[in-house]
Amino acid sequence: MKKEKCKSIELQEARDLIIRAAPVLDGVEIGLAESLSRFPASDLLAGEDLPGYDQSLRDGYAIAEPGKDPAFVIVDEVAAGDTRKLSLEPGQAVRIMTGGLVPARTDRVIPEEQCRVFGSNVCPVEGASASGKRFIHGRGSELARGTVIVAKGREIRAEQQILLAGVGYESVAVVRRPRVSFFCTGSELLSGSGQSRAGKKFSANSHLLHGLIALNGAEVANEQTVKDVPEEVDQILKAMQQSGADIIISTGGMGPGKFDLVEAAFQRAGGRVLYDSLNMRPGKSTLFGTLGSVLFFGMPGPPPAVHLLFNELIRTAILALQGAASCSPQELNAILTEDMAQFGSGGLPRLKSGLLSFDGGRCLVRAAARMEAANCYIYCPGNGQSLTSGTLVRVHMTGSTQGCF
Amino acid sequence: MKKEKCKSIELQEARDLIIRAAPVLDGVEIGLAESLSRFPASDLLAGEDLPGYDQSLRDGYAIAEPGKDPAFVIVDEVAAGDTRKLSLEPGQAVRIMTGGLVPARTDRVIPEEQCRVFGSNVCPVEGASASGKRFIHGRGSELARGTVIVAKGREIRAEQQILLAGVGYESVAVVRRPRVSFFCTGSELLSGSGQSRAGKKFSANSHLLHGLIALNGAEVANEQTVKDVPEEVDQILKAMQQSGADIIISTGGMGPGKFDLVEAAFQRAGGRVLYDSLNMRPGKSTLFGTLGSVLFFGMPGPPPAVHLLFNELIRTAILALQGAASCSPQELNAILTEDMAQFGSGGLPRLKSGLLSFDGGRCLVRAAARMEAANCYIYCPGNGQSLTSGTLVRVHMTGSTQGCF
Numbered sequence: 001m002k003k004e005k006c007k008s009i010e011l012q013e014a015r016d017l018i019i020r021a022a023p024v025l026d027g028v029e030i031g032l033a034e035s036l037s038r039f040p041a042s043d044l045l046a047g048e049d050l051p052g053y054d055q056s057l058r059d060g061y062a063i064a065e066p067g068k069d070p071a072f073v074i075v076d077e078v079a080a081g082d083t084r085k086l087s088l089e090p091g092q093a094v095r096i097m098t099g100g101l102v103p104a105r106t107d108r109v110i111p112e113e114q115c116r117v118f119g120s121n122v123c124p125v126e127g128a129s130a131s132g133k134r135f136i137h138g139r140g141s142e143l144a145r146g147t148v149i150v151a152k153g154r155e156i157r158a159e160q161q162i163l164l165a166g167v168g169y170e171s172v173a174v175v176r177r178p179r180v181s182f183f184c185t186g187s188e189l190l191s192g193s194g195q196s197r198a199g200k201k202f203s204a205n206s207h208l209l210h211g212l213i214a215l216n217g218a219e220v221a222n223e224q225t226v227k228d229v230p231e232e233v234d235q236i237l238k239a240m241q242q243s244g245a246d247i248i249i250s251t252g253g254m255g256p257g258k259f260d261l262v263e264a265a266f267q268r269a270g271g272r273v274l275y276d277s278l279n280m281r282p283g284k285s286t287l288f289g290t291l292g293s294v295l296f297f298g299m300p301g302p303p304p305a306v307h308l309l310f311n312e313l314i315r316t317a318i319l320a321l322q323g324a325a326s327c328s329p330q331e332l333n334a335i336l337t338e339d340m341a342q343f344g345s346g347g348l349p350r351l352k353s354g355l356l357s358f359d360g361g362r363c364l365v366r367a368a369a370r371m372e373a374a375n376c377y378i379y380c381p382g383n384g385q386s387l388t389s390g391t392l393v394r395v396h397m398t399g400s401t402q403g404c405f
Numbered sequence: 406m407k408k409e410k411c412k413s414i415e416l417q418e419a420r421d422l423i424i425r426a427a428p429v430l431d432g433v434e435i436g437l438a439e440s441l442s443r444f445p446a447s448d449l450l451a452g453e454d455l456p457g458y459d460q461s462l463r464d465g466y467a468i469a470e471p472g473k474d475p476a477f478v479i480v481d482e483v484a485a486g487d488t489r490k491l492s493l494e495p496g497q498a499v500r501i502m503t504g505g506l507v508p509a510r511t512d513r514v515i516p517e518e519q520c521r522v523f524g525s526n527v528c529p530v531e532g533a534s535a536s537g538k539r540f541i542h543g544r545g546s547e548l549a550r551g552t553v554i555v556a557k558g559r560e561i562r563a564e565q566q567i568l569l570a571g572v573g574y575e576s577v578a579v580v581r582r583p584r585v586s587f588f589c590t591g592s593e594l595l596s597g598s599g600q601s602r603a604g605k606k607f608s609a610n611s612h613l614l615h616g617l618i619a620l621n622g623a624e625v626a627n628e629q630t631v632k633d634v635p636e637e638v639d640q641i642l643k644a645m646q647q648s649g650a651d652i653i654i655s656t657g658g659m660g661p662g663k664f665d666l667v668e669a670a671f672q673r674a675g676g677r678v679l680y681d682s683l684n685m686r687p688g689k690s691t692l693f694g695t696l697g698s699v700l701f702f703g704m705p706g707p708p709p710a711v712h713l714l715f716n717e718l719i720r721t722a723i724l725a726l727q728g729a730a731s732c733s734p735q736e737l738n739a740i741l742t743e744d745m746a747q748f749g750s751g752g753l754p755r756l757k758s759g760l761l762s763f764d765g766g767r768c769l770v771r772a773a774a775r776m777e778a779a780n781c782y783i784y785c786p787g788n789g790q791s792l793t794s795g796t797l798v799r800v801h802m803t804g805s806t807q808g809c810f
Contacts, residue, residue: 031612032612033611033612033615033616034615034616035612035616036616036617036619036620037620079592079633080591080592080633081591081592081594081632081633082592098706099591099706142775143776147776149776157778158613158616158617158712158778159709159712159758159776159777159778159779160776160778161609161612161613161616162609162612162613162708162709162712163609163776164612165608165609165611165612165613165708166609166708186485186486186504187484187485187486187487189486203570204566204567204568204570204571206438206570207436207437207438207440207566207567207569207570208563208566208567208570210438210439211438211439211440211441211563211566212441212563214441215441215442227486228484228485228486301503301504303567303570303571304564304567307563307564307567332763332764333763333764333765333766334763334766335766353564358737358738358739358768359737359738360738360797361738361739361740361767361768361797362766362767362768363763363766363767363768370547371548371552371554371564371565371568372564373562373563373564373565374564392765392766
């Protein structure tokens with residue numbers, strides 16, 4: 001069967017289509033401790049001031065305005081956790097611990113190493129801090145009630161988790177994790193364990209997708225290996241659609257040949273193709289479409305291409321389904337440290353695995369060798385010109401590094 | 406009780422002590438799909454060649470040396486997954502699919518779009534690739550049997566997972582994840598849900614540590630909140646030691662004051678203090694020691710300090726317990742884009758939350774504002790001089806970004 005080409009589009013256009021097609025998923029209440037890297041279902045506000053009371057920053061003495069005597073009379077002791085609301089008279093002091101509630105009408109807190117105690121009296125030593133608020137963490141000084149701590153569309157980060165805990169969140173409503181099902185096509189794929197045999201190979205994509213899905217904050221709903229047989233692909237597509245996946249991914253079965261069967265099966269299942277080719281290598285044979293409310297990605301077979309297209313496109317879908325404000329890989333410019341040939345020179349831009357490093361305030365990059373674990377992709381514009389050492393090239397962040405800058 | 410100071414040391418010296426004290430944990434066999442970011446228990450070698458057989462890279466025709474006729478007779482068809490070992494005679498060809506096993510005595514594979522087929526004969530078109538190996542992925546060309554794919558001490562990355570799958574790994578032996586128990590001290594801490602009350606605060610450290618432990622590849626074994634009472638701290642230390650934790654962390658109870666009780670309890674429990682002060686802020690009051698084979702960290706109370714010291718020291722312990730070759734945060738130099746005061750100027754170096762960004766091949770950094778989620782720490786040497794815009798400063802990576810460059 002000769003397939004009708006839908007259209008071939010640019011990478012950013014592909015991302016825009018994905019973002020527009022992705023519905024934001026339901027919210028779910030989870031413990032604050034599990035909330036790192038999740039996206040809130042709505043703005044998370046400070047429901048109270050932080051700190052909620054005037055807090056001592058040191059073990060020492062809270063002293064009032066001076067009375068008649070130069071020394072202050074120690075009238076009480078406030079441990080951390082003591083909830084009594086004391087009030088001082090002029091000339092009075094209380095012993096106070098770090099975190100303790102500063103009594104009303106306290107003039108200042110003096111750390112104990114700056115105090116001289118004799119009997120039930122205390123005196124600041126010469127040179128003791130005279131600044132009233134220096135050792136008091138004032139109510140609301142960190143966060144005023146009503147402040148947005150994490151806006152919808154932004155990931156919850158550790159700093160914000162601290163603030164959320166501070167104002168009393170024990171749980172938060174976040175968008176649920178997208179559920180991803182995938183199937184790897186190819187009669188040559190071995191499944192289960194067993195010795196490799198000439199003509200058969202192991203499905204690297206299955207292992208790879210497992211890891212990438214988890215690393216990017218989604219969940220594996222279901223996975224299968226299928227033969228290059230239209231009926232098997234029809235069946236698996238139907239089963240995965242019914243199992244409640246938000247995203248379905250296939251690998252293989254996308255090249256222009258006799259066994260190019262995924263697009264046909266997708267169309268038989270009622271899928272709507274949004275693109276089936278990118279103006280880019282890898283990605284010339286890759287499909288995105290919708291099957292009801294499910295997002296479908298038809299990926300090529302080679303695992304390095306699956307890895308790259310996951311980073312550039314499927315991660316975008318996972319973020320968009322969680323309502324993320326920014327769904328594209330982080331990009332930056334870096335200085336090429338080695339000449340780089342533009343392979344193929346077929347006019348198509350190419351993304352090539354690279355190694356980004358930093359030196360003396362500069363961002364440096366070079367193409368990764370075959371066995372090296374890359375940390376970025378280098379954009380080669382495909383104009384046939386070689387990229388020479390010293391040139392500024394466009395770099396896409398990968399995996400866990402992106403989204404952090 | 407006046408505590409005897411052990412010694413105050415530099416950050417890198419502290420890391421070296423931690424690394425020396427950390428035993429490498431046992432190996433455990435896990436599925437390859439779960440192996441991303443784990444550390445292998447021993448070198449992972451290629452047990453066979455990759456690919457394991459000569460593989461066609463295209464749908465097309467595998468042709469032999471020419472026979473008498475210019476056309477080749479199509480004698481068979483090889484699908485992907487077909488394990489028959491065919492051999493060609495001069496003048497013969499087979500139809501072959503991408504991934505198919507290339508027959509013996511094949512001269513070259515010609516993609517179908519470069520072939521003309523008439524009946525049972527095939528001819529390469531004019532200009533068809535004459536290069537023998539161009540569309541053949543030769544046996545062992547990617548990886549020769551015996552090659553180290555992941556060396557002990559190195560994290561398993563996606564690229565390597567692909568190669569491991571390719572040579573038939575279904576599972577791998579990795580070092581087990583460190584188990585971390587922690588307790589937050591402070592009578593002022595509220596535990597469980599409930600309204601905040603003046604004098605009480607929520608334990609941000611508990612939530613924070615949960616997230617940081619998981620993010621850094623370890624597991625939470627046990628957690629508790631305890632009052633500032635020596636007996637409670639004694640009990641919890643004993644219980645956590647017996648519960649099989651590899652690391653125990655406490656927060657709070659470390660300042661020089663009446664309720665500074667963690668170090669005393671640690672010593673009563675038989676702990677060996679390796680340092681109890683760093684020449685750095687935060688970290689002046691922080692302890693590291695061993696309790697039998699357990700690593701113990703006494704952290705200060707403020708959550709931002711816990712966050713920072715986790716990044717700088719506890720992460721080192723988590724990596725060292727897994728046998729990682731590199732256990733320190735990634736460092737780089739960046740150009741300061743705003744003047745930065747050196748707080749305190751007490752002579753102690755300081756790490757300050759920062760925001761790293763990239764522009765035109767340069768690494769830029771500035772101090773983070775209070776509510777901003779930082780992505781690095783800026784090293785301030787503590788010599789009292791202001792750091793001015795344009796200066797090159799030392800930056801430590803944080804969280805998920807480190808280890809990637």
